[in-house]
Amino acid sequence: MRDPRRLAAVVIAPLLLAGCGPSGAGSRTSASGTSLTWGVTTEPQCFDPHRSTQQNAFIIIRNYVDSLISKKPDGTFAPWLATRWKISKGGTVYTFRLRDDVTFSDGTRFDAKAAKANLDYVADPANAADAASLLVNYQRGTTPDPHTLRVELKKPDSSLLESFSSVKLGFLSPAALKKGDTLCDASPSLVGTGPFTIDGYTRGQSVRFRKNPRYDWPPGYSEHRGPAYLNTVTYRFLPEYSTRAGALSSGQVDAIEGVQPLDVPLFEDAKGFQYRTGPSRQTSFTLNVNYTRGPGADIRVRRALRDGADLDAVVKAVYRGTVSRAWSNIGPDNSDYDASLKGSWGNDPEKANRLLDEAGWTGRDSDGYRTKRGKRLTLEVGYPQPYVRDNRDVLIEALQAELRQNIGLDLDLKINTAGEFTDQKAHGTWTVYPNTLNPLDAGMELRQVLGSTEFLYGNVRGYDRKLDGMIHRALATTDLDKRRPLLARIQRRAVDRAYIVPLFAPHYQIAATDKVHGLGFETQLDSPANNYAIRVGR
Amino acid sequence: MSAATAAVEPTAATGTRASAIVALRQAAARVATGIGVMWAAATTAYVVLHTMPGKIEDILVGDQTYPGAQEAVAAEWGLDRPPVVQYLDYLWRLPHGDLGTSYAMRQPVASVVGDQLWPTVQLTLAAAGVAVGLALAVAVGTAGRARPLRALASVAELVATSTPVYWLGILLLMVFSFGLGWFPLTADSGAASLVLPAVTLGLPMAGLLSQVLRESLEATLEQPFITTVRARGVGETLMRLRHALKHAMAPVINLGGWMIGSLLGGAVITETVFGRPGLGAVTLTAVTNKDVPVVLAVVLLAAFAYVVISTLVDIVNLLIDPRLRTR
Numbered sequence: 001m002r003d004p005r006r007l008a009a010v011v012i013a014p015l016l017l018a019g020c021g022p023s024g025a026g027s028r029t030s031a032s033g034t035s036l037t038w039g040v041t042t043e044p045q046c047f048d049p050h051r052s053t054q055q056n057a058f059i060i061i062r063n064y065v066d067s068l069i070s071k072k073p074d075g076t077f078a079p080w081l082a083t084r085w086k087i088s089k090g091g092t093v094y095t096f097r098l099r100d101d102v103t104f105s106d107g108t109r110f111d112a113k114a115a116k117a118n119l120d121y122v123a124d125p126a127n128a129a130d131a132a133s134l135l136v137n138y139q140r141g142t143t144p145d146p147h148t149l150r151v152e153l154k155k156p157d158s159s160l161l162e163s164f165s166s167v168k169l170g171f172l173s174p175a176a177l178k179k180g181d182t183l184c185d186a187s188p189s190l191v192g193t194g195p196f197t198i199d200g201y202t203r204g205q206s207v208r209f210r211k212n213p214r215y216d217w218p219p220g221y222s223e224h225r226g227p228a229y230l231n232t233v234t235y236r237f238l239p240e241y242s243t244r245a246g247a248l249s250s251g252q253v254d255a256i257e258g259v260q261p262l263d264v265p266l267f268e269d270a271k272g273f274q275y276r277t278g279p280s281r282q283t284s285f286t287l288n289v290n291y292t293r294g295p296g297a298d299i300r301v302r303r304a305l306r307d308g309a310d311l312d313a314v315v316k317a318v319y320r321g322t323v324s325r326a327w328s329n330i331g332p333d334n335s336d337y338d339a340s341l342k343g344s345w346g347n348d349p350e351k352a353n354r355l356l357d358e359a360g361w362t363g364r365d366s367d368g369y370r371t372k373r374g375k376r377l378t379l380e381v382g383y384p385q386p387y388v389r390d391n392r393d394v395l396i397e398a399l400q401a402e403l404r405q406n407i408g409l410d411l412d413l414k415i416n417t418a419g420e421f422t423d424q425k426a427h428g429t430w431t432v433y434p435n436t437l438n439p440l441d442a443g444m445e446l447r448q449v450l451g452s453t454e455f456l457y458g459n460v461r462g463y464d465r466k467l468d469g470m471i472h473r474a475l476a477t478t479d480l481d482k483r484r485p486l487l488a489r490i491q492r493r494a495v496d497r498a499y500i501v502p503l504f505a506p507h508y509q510i511a512a513t514d515k516v517h518g519l520g521f522e523t524q525l526d527s528p529a530n531n532y533a534i535r536v537g538r
Numbered sequence: 539m540s541a542a543t544a545a546v547e548p549t550a551a552t553g554t555r556a557s558a559i560v561a562l563r564q565a566a567a568r569v570a571t572g573i574g575v576m577w578a579a580a581t582t583a584y585v586v587l588h589t590m591p592g593k594i595e596d597i598l599v600g601d602q603t604y605p606g607a608q609e610a611v612a613a614e615w616g617l618d619r620p621p622v623v624q625y626l627d628y629l630w631r632l633p634h635g636d637l638g639t640s641y642a643m644r645q646p647v648a649s650v651v652g653d654q655l656w657p658t659v660q661l662t663l664a665a666a667g668v669a670v671g672l673a674l675a676v677a678v679g680t681a682g683r684a685r686p687l688r689a690l691a692s693v694a695e696l697v698a699t700s701t702p703v704y705w706l707g708i709l710l711l712m713v714f715s716f717g718l719g720w721f722p723l724t725a726d727s728g729a730a731s732l733v734l735p736a737v738t739l740g741l742p743m744a745g746l747l748s749q750v751l752r753e754s755l756e757a758t759l760e761q762p763f764i765t766t767v768r769a770r771g772v773g774e775t776l777m778r779l780r781h782a783l784k785h786a787m788a789p790v791i792n793l794g795g796w797m798i799g800s801l802l803g804g805a806v807i808t809e810t811v812f813g814r815p816g817l818g819a820v821t822l823t824a825v826t827n828k829d830v831p832v833v834l835a836v837v838l839l840a841a842f843a844y845v846v847i848s849t850l851v852d853i854v855n856l857l858i859d860p861r862l863r864t865r
Contacts, residue, residue, distance in 0.1 A: 039813075045642045045823065125606035128598070128614055132607070184644040203653055204815030236724075238813040242708050243723070246716035252723050386826045419592025419828050426596055 034231040036516065036536050039244040041258035041389075043204065043237040046184035049170045049192075050122050050129040055282075055438045055527070058167045059257070060235055062522065062530040063209050064105070064194035065170035068096060068115065068149075069161065070219030071524040073279070075335030077161050078220025081110065081171070081193065082149070091156030091478040092139075094164075096149045102217050104173035106191045112143035117174045119151070131168035134159075158478045159441035165524045166440075193217070195228040195532040209233045209531075221523075224533040229518075233531045248273075248511055254536065255512035255519065257528055258390070261320040267511035277322075278508035278521035278528070279333035282439040284326030285392060287381065287432050287501040288449055292462040296379055296431060300359040301409075302498035304352035305379065308407040309399055311346050315504045318395045322509070326502035328491045329449065331526070333505075336442035338488035341495055349406040356407060370408035378410040381432040384421040395503060396434065428459035436506060439526050443474045443483065446490050450499065467493055572845035579841035580834055584628070587830050588621055597828050598641055615641065628834070637838075638831035642823065647835045650820065655839070658816040661739065661808065662801045664732050668740030670794065673747035678778050681755035691752070698745030703804050707738040707811035723813065739808045743797050750793055754786035761785070784858055791858075795851035798843075 044057030049065045052058065070080040082096040102110035121127055123135045137157040142150045153160070163169055173191040176183065183190060186201035195218070196209035211228045218224060236253055238244045244256045245263040259267065259275065268275035287305075295301045315325040324332070327341040356362075356370055356377070363371035370377040381396055393413065400411040411432075424430040433456060437445050448454045452468040470490050477483040494500045508527050512519055515536050522529040595612040612618040616627070631638065637647035680691040714720045714734060721734050758764065759782055767781050806818035817836060824832035 043819070045827075046644065048644075051644070125610040126614070128607065128611045202815055203650070204657070204809065204819050205813065236813060238723075239819075240708070240811050240813070243711060243811055243813060246711055247723050250716035250719060252715070386823075417590065417592070417828070418597050418826060419590050422592035422596040426593070 034229075034536070035234070036230050036232075036255065036531060036534060037234045037236060037253045039236050039238040039247050039253040039256040041239055041244070043239075044186075044207075047186040047190055047198070047207075048183040049167050049172070050118075050127075050131040051184060052168075053130050055525070056257075058438070058525050059527040059530075060207065061170070062167050062194070062525070062527075063196040063233065063532075064190070064198060064212075065167055065172070065192040066102075066194050066217070066219075067167060067170045067524075068164040070221055071162070071165040072221045073523045075523075077165060080165075080219045081115075081217065082164075087478065091158075091476075092153045094151040094153070094160060096151070098147045098149060099217055100147050102193055103214065104171075104176075104191050104193050105197045105212050105214075106173050106175060106189075108173045108175060108191075110171065110193050111146045112149040113146070114174050115149045115171060116141035116143055117177060118169070118171050121177050122169065131166075134163035134166065134169055156476045156478050158475055158480070158483055159444040162441035162444070162524075167525065195530065196233060199232065204237065206234055206236045208235075215532075218532060222533060224518075228532045229535045230531055245511075248513070251513070255510060255516055257508055257510050259509040259511050260390070261322045263511075264320075264322055264509070272514055273511060274514050274516070274519070275509070275511045276519060276521075278510070278526055279523070280331040280505040280507040280526060281334040281523070282331050282506070282526050283329050283435070283437040283445050283449070284331055284502045284505045285395075285434065285436050286326070286329040286449070286503060287434050288456055289379070289432050289499060289501065290428075290430055290460060291464070291497070291499050292460050293429070293431060294379070295361075295377055298359050299497060300355040301361070301377070301379075302501075304355045304359075304407055305403070305409060305411070306495075306498040306501045307346055307348040308352035308409060309347070309349070309402040311399075311503065314395065314398045314402055318391055318398055319504065323504050323506060326505045328495060329500050329502050330442050330445060330487075330491055331439075331505055333526075334442055336484055336487045338491040340488070341491060345495060352407045356409070361408075364408065368408060369404065369410045376410055377408065378412050379432050380412045380414055381434060382414050382416050382421055382424060382430055383434050384418045385415050386418050387435070388415060390506070392434065399503075425455060426459060428457075428461065430456070434503075439524060442487050443471070446487065446494075447471045447475060450490070450494055464493075464497070464499070467499075568849060572842075572849075575845055576838055576841040579837050580632075581625075583834055583837040584625055584830070587828065587833060590828060592828065593617075594641065594828060594830065615639075632838075637835045640824070640829055640832045642827045642829045642832075647831045650832065651817065651835045651839065654815055654817045654820050657814060658805055658809075658818065660732065661735055661805060661814065661816060662798065664736035665739035665743065665801060665804075666794070666798055668736050669743035669747055669797070672740070672744035673751055673790075674783075676744075676748045677751035677755055678775075678783065681752045681778070682759045688752075691748070695745040695749045698741050699749075701742060703738060703742060703807045704811060706741060707735070707808055710734045710738055711811070735808050735812045735814060738811070739801065739804050742804075743801075746797070747790055747794060751786060751790045754789050755782055758782045758786045787858055788855060791851055791854055795847045798847055 040056065042054060042056035044052060044054060044060055046052045046057065047061060049061050052061060067080055068082045069085065070078045072078050081102055082098050085094060085096045087094055098112055098115065104110060108114065119135065119138060119141050122129045122131045123138045125132065137153045137155055139152040139154045142152070144150060171193060176189060176191045179189065186198050186207050188198050190198055195212055195215040197212050198207065199210040200208040209232065211231050213227050215227045216225065238247060241258065241260040241263065244258065245266060247253045248256045249266055264275060267273040289296045289302050289305065291297060291302060311325050315323065326332070327344070328338055330337045361370040361372045361377045365371050365376055383393065383396070393415065396411070396413045400413055403409045403411050421430065435449070437448055440448065449456055450467060451457065451471050452463045457463045467490065470486060470493070474483055474486040474490065477486065495502070508521065510519060510528055515538060517535045518533040520529045520533065521527060595608045595617050598611045599607045616624065628638065635648065637651070639645065640647050640650055643650055676691055680688050711734060715723055722731050724731055755778070764777070764782060767777050805816055806822050809816040809818035820832065821836045824836065
């Protein structure tokens with residue numbers, strides 16, 4: 001299917017859009033000024049903040065869900081539904097002072113009881129809420145008075161403020177929580193405190209939001225006060241790249257996210273349009289190499305994989321310069337990114353070949369791959385189909401071609417199912433797993449992909465104990481200034497020992513007509529922010 | 539029962555009664571076969587889904603790990619029971635109209651699938667209309683005509699059948715929606731938004747149908763009875779429409795029945811390209827997520843559609859071909 005798609009995109013799209021685009025200009029729909037229509041890549045499978053797992057669901061959920069605190073672009077935290085907070089000396093008790101003027105859109109007051117009910121709900125394993133992983137250290141919540149929430153932890157957890165700023169721990173009304181299993185449906189009874197409320201949903205097509213006229217409690221970083229400018233916001237689910245781009249250029253939608261490299265010139269510096277890229281604080285798209293199995297257990301093979309190709313050129317070729325290659329698995333815009341890694345590795349085929357010779361992979365088979373005792377040097381990349389997106393498979397294929405040519409290593413891309421990967425994960429038999437994670441605290445991100453108890457290495461024997469110890473120390477250190485050097489050391493060790501091969505730093509691309517004002521990105525999600533501060537008009 | 543007791547009474551009307559009973563028996567056999575087909579389809583799907591690698595609770599839990607997650611999910615969904623018990627439970631619930639709850643969407647499958655059914659049926663019927671209309675026009679207009687005209691039609695048919703639905707959809711969108719602005723992308727704006735998806739899905743079918751129909755028509759036009767009709771002075775077009783077409787239809791109807799059944803596959807792609815609601819996208823995500831209850835519901839629905847369509851095809855064949863009725 002990929003070939004016709006690319007053919008259509010390459011041959012037809014620029015031609016037709018260049019030729020016919022302007023004729024659609026008269027039919028723009030955004031003139032009313034009080035409504036906005038987005039074309040988005042993904043339809044949320046679940047609209048419940050606590051249960052959703054898709055990053056692209058959160059950009060939609062954010063419209064009706066607020067959090068306890070907010071995260072500023074510089075990585076520090078600002079008030080939101082909590083006006084101030086205090087952390088106990090030992091780092092195990094967090095006390096939040098809550099605003100007293102906040103109501104859910106069903107009229108219920110937001111108070112300490114409602115906040116605690118949400119935390120208890122998420123932390124209860126019986127509810128199987130995805131967000132529970134953010135509350136692994138949650139002991140209990142107490143409510144000394146209606147506007148004070150005390151959170152007691154089992155042990156110090158430096159990622160907790162980040163978690164409280166996350167939409168995943170955003171608040172639903174206690175009445176909505178009682179609906180339990182049906183919460184995934186985007187019905188108007190899914191109630192939060194956000195600037196918009198759910199107004200209508202057609203599965204497979206769109207979800208519509210209406211302004212909450214009483215809203216007056218924006219996050220601390222917001223310059224706008226009072227209710228949102230827009231009356232309604234509609235998200236149309238348009239999974240196909242060319243369809244989204246065409247819908248925007250013909251004025252059938254006002255803004256889109258997920259602009260493919262090919263379509264960027266249609267909107268960037270184009271009359272009547274704007275194009276913006278968001279920050280990249282999330283995990284970079286990274287090959288995680290299982291360092292305990294097969295050829296990948298040999299550090300020389302892993303380093304050869306890391307340095308055997310000119311990643312700059314490969315990333316540039318596939319993404320046409322719209323994204324940058326990565327140096328760490330922590331995103332370059334993250335305040336905990338170790339910038340000293342930049343330029344420290346990669347593109348040294350000569351050394352890579354020497355390492356493979358040393359490691360005994362000296363034979364060659366008829367296809368030109370290196371062999372040892374008749375066995376081909378193969379590292380399988382198991383990439384679950386549901387996660388394959390924005391040309392990431394093409395990127396791996398390009399890398400595969402270059403590694404074969406440069407060093408005779410067979411990087412074998414296998415698109416498998418979520419089930420197959422789950423199976424490999426459960427038995428620790430995965431070989432190379434490519435992934436990114438939703439933005440999390442950097443310490444939490446490193447724990448998720450490299451920690452001994454987490455989803456990748458949880459069932460793998462022989463993990464790096466030293467690295468694991470560093471991760472645990474980092475997460476227990478609540479002094480962010482002391483924590484940062486520790487996080488940098490973890491990143492350096494992971495890259496140096498080639499446990500990870502970071503590939504590129506993904507970020508959101510939005511394009512919109514030039515009548516849309518106030519488009520921005522939410523630091524905590526790296527994604528387009530909610531539509532609170534957006535205006536449409538000349 | 540009353541029909542059976544009536545059958546033993548010797549009356550003057552025995553002949554018609556007997557044939558009515560035969561028809562009833564055939565209908566009952568038909569329904570039984572239909573149910574059997576659906577059961578077999580659901581069971582096969584159930585077995586295949588459960589033998590696919592990966593435990594459902596692991597998939598449901600996703601990348602997150604926290605103590606008790608798998609167990610809680612398994613208990614919540616009843617996945618901790620033996621597969622056979624789950625299967626029997628599923629079969630038991632079916633006649634009660636309970637299709638279960640989607641793992642991924644956490645909503646009753648009946649409402650998920652129910653909501654998506656009408657848009658897909660709409661698209662399928664419109665596409666079938668496009669296909670049949672175009673095929674009839676082209677085949678009747680070109681069968682047995684001058685060689686260049688037939689060659690042109692053949693090329694057009696070949697192009698139509700071999701164009702990927704994906705590409706065709708984007709092409710039509712580019713020209714008629716984004717470029718000329720004739721048809722909106724919004725699926726709830728009525729018939730106008732149905733035109734492009736229906737053409738996208740219907741065109742490849744039209745190509746195939748038209749090929750088969752023309753060949754069949756050409757064979758019919760060689761028949762002696764056509765010479766008789768012509769000798770009566772009936773005009774060429776009228777002759778084709780009223781006499782030849784009826785004889786040429788049999789293979790086309792069989793093919794058409796199969797095609798409508800196979801439209802679901804095409805609908806997945808068409809719905810994605812046009813951002814339309816429908817079963818296609820729901821099915822695709824359900825399969826990749828191992829969302830067993832949804833997949834089973836779609837399989838049942840597809841089996842049901844096949845049963846209904848093949849029955850209809852048989853009936854239509856009976857109506858147009860008297861030879862089938864004499865048995």
